[in-house]
Amino acid sequence: MSTRDLGQDAAGNTGGRVLRYVDALREAVDQEMARDPRVFVMGLDVDDHKALQGSTKGLLQKYGPERIFTTPLAEDAMTGTAIGAAMAGMRPIHVHIRMDFLMLSMNQLVNMAAKAHYMYGGAIKVPLVVRSIIGKSWGQGPQHSQGLYAMFMQIPGLKVVAPSNAHDAKGCMLAAIRDDNPVMFVEHRLLYPTEAYVPEEPYTLPPGKSRVVMPGGDVTLVGISNMLVECLRARELLADEGVTAEIIDPIWLSPLDTDTIVKSVRKTRRLVVVDNGWTMCGAGAEITSRVAEVLGSEGIGFQVQRLGFAPTICPTSPTIEDLFYPNPARIAQAAHRLVRPKAPEWKPDPDRAVLAYQKQFRGPF
Amino acid sequence: MSTRDLGQDAAGNTGGRVLRYVDALREAVDQEMARDPRVFVMGLDVDDHKALQGSTKGLLQKYGPERIFTTPLAEDAMTGTAIGAAMAGMRPIHVHIRMDFLMLSMNQLVNMAAKAHYMYGGAIKVPLVVRSIIGKSWGQGPQHSQGLYAMFMQIPGLKVVAPSNAHDAKGCMLAAIRDDNPVMFVEHRLLYPTEAYVPEEPYTLPPGKSRVVMPGGDVTLVGISNMLVECLRARELLADEGVTAEIIDPIWLSPLDTDTIVKSVRKTRRLVVVDNGWTMCGAGAEITSRVAEVLGSEGIGFQVQRLGFAPTICPTSPTIEDLFYPNPARIAQAAHRLVRPKAPEWKPDPDRAVLAYQKQFRGPF
Amino acid sequence: MPAIDPQTLRRVYRSLRLIRRFEEEVARIYPADKIKSPVHLSIGQESVAVGVCDVLAADDLAGGTYRGHAVYIAKGGDLNALMAELYGKDTGCTRGKGGSMHLMDIKHNVIGSSAVVGTTIPIALGYALALKREGKGRVVASFLGDGATEEGVFHESLNFAALKHLPVIFVCENNFYAIHTPIARRQAIPDAICERVKTYGIPAYRVTDADVFKIRDILADALPKMRSGEYGPIFLECHTYRWREHVGPANDYDAGYRSTDELQPWVDNDQIPRVAAMLEPDERRVIDADVEKVVAASIEFAEKSPFPPPSELMTHVYA
Amino acid sequence: MPAIDPQTLRRVYRSLRLIRRFEEEVARIYPADKIKSPVHLSIGQESVAVGVCDVLAADDLAGGTYRGHAVYIAKGGDLNALMAELYGKDTGCTRGKGGSMHLMDIKHNVIGSSAVVGTTIPIALGYALALKREGKGRVVASFLGDGATEEGVFHESLNFAALKHLPVIFVCENNFYAIHTPIARRQAIPDAICERVKTYGIPAYRVTDADVFKIRDILADALPKMRSGEYGPIFLECHTYRWREHVGPANDYDAGYRSTDELQPWVDNDQIPRVAAMLEPDERRVIDADVEKVVAASIEFAEKSPFPPPSELMTHVYA
Ligand SMILES: Cc1ncc(C[n+]2csc(CCOP(=O)(O)OP(=O)(O)O)c2C)c(N)n1
Ligand SMILES: Cc1ncc(C[n+]2csc(CCOP(=O)(O)OP(=O)(O)O)c2C)c(N)n1
């Protein structure tokens, strides 16, 4: 199966064109800016010729500098400005080229955006979208590679979404812009060139339901953002061994639907969660805990393994950077270990693994 | 049992005086400043007559304004300054009167302090202690009440500690100051007046081992920071019902010892983790997941319930603020539900519960 | 000083008096533990909020800090809802959720205050961005303390406001202290705030004697230029003095960090008796009586109001 | 301009030339994908790092930004370790862990650079705090871009450095751009940086023509006053120009955000031929040959060095 088919699965739509993730994002923002004059885009370098890796291309020409503008280097104040504009009834989209830079916006996001609607007694709302891109590959290094979405999942009042493919990117972006709450929209650099079928007309993919992307009976693989793609590849490797993996994409991380995951693990009794960040107090920890709370109360035991960034700092040197990330081979191995604990240590055929890994930059998978 | 006895239990020391948490903190810093001239204290209002709720009392008179000084309102730069001083070989203790304000320090803590030793190839170290106090009770409200330590547990390179009593406060503070890594030292406002036996001479309580504070066979209660105290009270309420709870204090949250917890749950098959913050992606999620990973691989099922702040914003009005926090009655109820799932809904005698709750401000428990 | 028209005189006096008496009552009630959140009183600092807000139109916006009662009242916020909020009641201006440090009254264009120093400064820019887009000439006044000018966000905000020519009035209530630390121990050059602000191309004005009419006149002069778009942001630094302790109802001149000698000139210069003396005794009596009435009413309202029901804990987490 | 002693002339020329040639080689090698991290080249901007670092003593400290090759080299950082770092080798100055954006050579007092704009500014204050405590008159130079002056942390840092009289030299490499956005679109008053810094009581100097000797002389004059404690921090703004694209080895004058007309005056004013012309042809040939030799050696060293072993992934997470 390929996320190209998601055009059918999810939106029940057989039309749509093959679109890249980055173009689907851009199209969603474009369509919403056309529909709603309150929507505007701000953020460092959103209006230069590179257009934030293409994700804001053409919007300046179409909507002018009042509705899409770059800012000074001032993440703290710019985040507060976006929040204030949202309180005043506008619908800002604040963009950051790397998620790491959000650490400068934490005070405004955690202490104001997340709390304003509540602490002001419901008098105002904060319909804000904060886009940020997780960097990966090729020397991004310690400060341009972090996936810190779990910090935002911790905070009531914020919503968090991390679409894994072009189809969802469009639907989630439209849902995020139309949401009356602050939404942390988590993107991944390596997903930008990946393709899927994307309906032309606007559609929303709101929180509520994780998606079973591929069926399977032996083990449940949950992948976040582009780790979902890695899980799809791992599934192919496992298939060679006669192991069938059910692949689940949470899509929205807060609010988080774990019923779909619990249902799957109730069947497979085996869970591998692959985070796109560090595992400690990560999304995988939350998912694992919810499954444990439900299945434990039902007296059902299960095996679980969390994967994610190695518990270290992301190095630039390729030989060790490669070891920092989960990849299809490692995911497949972890799943295999759960399914066949007594079997001799299995390693997928390196060529197959490499091939699967190479795919990443091509797509559609 | 009472944490007064910890003087014996932990340090195997029967001497010591009854000391308040706040005085134990102050004594630890005092002793280390006397021992090591590289140690200094900086932070808003550490040197005024209130001495940060007494925790820095007398240090100015003893060590002078070069070694303990207030700062401008500039959390971001002051955190960077403390980190730079640590890189240069000093041993700063940077103090924040509320943990909420750390959101302004995230960039320096996450992108510099946690990564410097690694990304500079081990050339320098960051022996920094960041003290912050979790506020609670009486209208502290949305921005003065947060327990955000899980954000720091997420980040490799940082250590996190949250002592629950005066004895540990001193030992952990001495260990934190002598540690060559950045340590997030999490305190709780309501613990300040609580007392325990505290040896006079310096001693360290480094990471490595969670402590079984009280033995029990029916359920394992893990409490973080002052929630450990609430668990001790819940245990009394449960005892009335003939339910024995084993109480475990992780003390250090990163690195985190879960072996002790796993061992206990292997026995009780029931776990209640009480966070001093929101449960989503919290310390409780990490603890639950590790237990699930180990016991799952052993084919052992267990029941688990996480407790923590309600998934909302902390209100100021007392009627609803009270519902925001776990308390002995709610903890006891949750544990009781796991132990006697078929028993009719049990509520501890309100007077007993209130009594237990009142105790909080007195101590020793 | 040009003669002040009687209406303005009465309005300004009433506002000053109302804030003073309201907070004196808060201080009186406080020990009874009926008030359920920390209070940062503006007693002694009233003239800044009054001088600014008296010039603003009803549809202009204003937001203060956690020391925000004065701005809330001066801008016309609902007094009953304010007292009820301090009592933690369901009828409070934020339904008992925010308390004294998070006041808001959108109906009267009081935008929210915050307990984290400096956080509301960029929030005001966001409102100003919307007002500019709206194009009706409305402005937003953002109050901040001298300590807040040390936070980086203040400087980032000045630059952006000036760059985008936003209709923001930055009002610095310089009371020379951040909690117990005097400005000279926090700022390399303590009296350079206006000078620094001017380097962003922002007109900056300083009033050193808390004269409510001077403050009023400066704004009355600048406001039309802001509405017409000739001016972008402006900055107003007002020297003033906090008479009570940083947080709570009491005095703290025994604490040792400041002296009553420092206080005295500010008491001598208290704007309330000064403006009172400009009124006819009868006018004054009428206003005083009315002030007592509304303050007493707000207390009764708060006392009689119910606490929020348990269901409120989980409402308004998400819109 | 006073005659420059021949030694200084040779030293300055060699440093300028070494940086230029090293980075030209980096640009040449880059397309081969042997260099394993993003590179932000200083080609055209060398005179700032050289003018400042040439005056510093070996035991003074200096730290740059992610555009940090020039400062690293000018301060005397190990060239082999630098090239090896760009190659991601185990022999790199941070063992292949930090790459081009996180250079450090503690042995030569090059303190670390960072990929997050502005983060190293307060770090320098911390080092300065330690140096002041040490009392030997050592100083730290902290380089930053024009864009970094927009970050709040810059202002917080200026205030604290001035307040504590810290021995910091803030060096602003003003190349008029942050990535592709000109300063006029980011700063309300683009040429007010020095003026703003002065409001903190910090002596501020501006050099608009990148003259390496002017930069040198300003610092040579101020440094003794800093060592004696007469001066606290100082600020130096140097206009300069980035010849290549923001990140990567190429030119980008076809991108449309700037023109070669804008570049030309800076090429005409290039300090390298200028200083070269002050040397005897033989002197120059000797230096040029030596520069080629050490640059070539650094490449060979990098090529021959091993990549970090897998075990390095988990070493140095904690000290
Ligand atoms: C970011 C932040 N840091 C520290 C504090 C603690 N604090 C509360 S009020 C205050 C002093 C603020 O002084 P100023 O801005 O002058 O306002 P004032 O209280 O004098 O009206 C401080 C440091 C805080 N609330 N927020
Ligand atoms: C805090 C932060 N925001 C944004 C970025 C993305 N970014 C990288 S370099 C750069 C421009 C910085 O300009 P300047 O300070 O003038 O340095 P220059 O590149 O011109 O040397 C930006 C915005 C970043 N790295 N860090």
Ligand SMILES: [Mg+2]
């Ligand atoms: Mg003040």
Ligand SMILES: [Mg+2]
């Ligand atoms: Mg620049």
